[in-house]
Amino acid sequence: MKLLGRWHPRSWRRKPAAAPGSDVYFEAAASSGLDDLQARLNHWSDLWTKGSDSAMRSEAQRLVAERLANWMERCFGQHALSSLRGKGSPISLASSTPIFTAFLGRRATRELSRRVLQDL
Amino acid sequence: MDAQSAREETIRAYQLHAGVLLAYAHRLTRDDALAQDALQETYLRFFLALVQGEHIESARAWLHRVAHNYVCDFLKTAAMRTAVPLEDAGEDRLRDERGMPGADRAADWIEAAQRFLAPREWQCVQLRAEGFDYTEIATELAIRPGTVGSLLHRAAKKLRIRMRKKERPA
Numbered sequence: 078m079k080l081l082g083r084w085h086p087r088s089w090r091r092k093p094a095a096a097p098g099s100d101v102y103f104e105a106a107a108s109s110g111l112d113d114l115q116a117r118l119n120h121w122s123d124l125w126t127k128g129s130d131s132a133m134r135s136e137a138q139r140l141v142a143e144r145l146a147n148w149m150e151r152c153f154g155q156h157a158l159s160s161l162r163g164k165g166s167p168i169s170l171a172s173s174t175p176i177f178t179a180f181l182g183r184r185a186t187r188e189l190s191r192r193v194l195q196d197l
Numbered sequence: 198m199d200a201q202s203a204r205e206e207t208i209r210a211y212q213l214h215a216g217v218l219l220a221y222a223h224r225l226t227r228d229d230a231l232a233q234d235a236l237q238e239t240y241l242r243f244f245l246a247l248v249q250g251e252h253i254e255s256a257r258a259w260l261h262r263v264a265h266n267y268v269c270d271f272l273k274t275a276a277m278r279t280a281v282p283l284e285d286a287g288e289d290r291l292r293d294e295r296g297m298p299g300a301d302r303a304a305d306w307i308e309a310a311q312r313f314l315a316p317r318e319w320q321c322v323q324l325r326a327e328g329f330d331y332t333e334i335a336t337e338l339a340i341r342p343g344t345v346g347s348l349l350h351r352a353a354k355k356l357r358i359r360m361r362k363k364e365r366p367a
Binding site: 100103104106107108110111113114115117118119121122125126171174178183186187190191194 | 199200201203204207208211212215216217218219220223229233236237240241242244245246248249250251
């Protein structure tokens with residue numbers, strides 16, 4: 078029996094098509110979502126870092142500051158909010174995270190940040 | 198960690214684990230769109246955790262846990278939305294709920310497994326099925342590796358008993 082006669086380079090190199098449910102399929106499906114994630118992360122990074130010191134505040138930054146103020150008032154009361162605001166700079170995610178983490182814990186602060194950044 | 202580094206780290210983790218995580222989410226949900234949502238949400242939370250200074254020992258374990266919790270929460274909420282009060286439920290509906298549900302419905306399947314496995318046992322089985330070793334599962338659940346072995350042994354025993362009961366003729 079001539080086994081070598083059946084061998085052909087094309088058939089040897091042929092790769093199986095990505096079937097739904099296979100690892101290749103999921104890898105391809107996951108990579109298609111990378112652009113969305115990158116865009117969202119770029120936006121969130123801007124909101125995180127430029128919340129307090131930028132002169133031109135966008136609508137999203139204003140929304141973040143407003144939501145943070147609401148949460149701060151709910152968690153610590155009006156007095157804490159006014160004393161923090163009295164220091165000059167408006168509230169941002171970066172500046173408010175330490176105080177939330179100290180009093181609420183890491184997980185709750187992460188959830189709070191997620192809600193603040195909802196739909197942004 | 199600053200936002201820039203957290204973003205880069207998140208993208209790196211996405212490139213490394215997203216395929217496996219999507220497959221995991223898909224196995225839990227049996228729904229492409231929901232699995233994609235779970236994937237995106239998990240990585241957004243990963244970014245927030247990093248930027249808030251959380252130290253993540255094993256990114257893979259952390260991502261699987263968060264994806265698992267997200268899917269379970271979503272399915273629980275969905276189940277609550279469609280829940281019918283007991284007095285309104287007909288006899289047929291009650292009989293269906295007592296039987297073993299179809300494997301294609303992830304919510305029912307999770308609910309059924311949770312009926313006979315303790316939460317910790319179920320978590321261990323899930324993580325083990327994903328290829329985590331005992332040490333990784335122990336780190337993930339904040340327990341000792343020996344306890345992981347005990348929990349898996351107990352879960353396997355329960356499953357065996359359950360299957361034997363099903364095989365036995367009525």
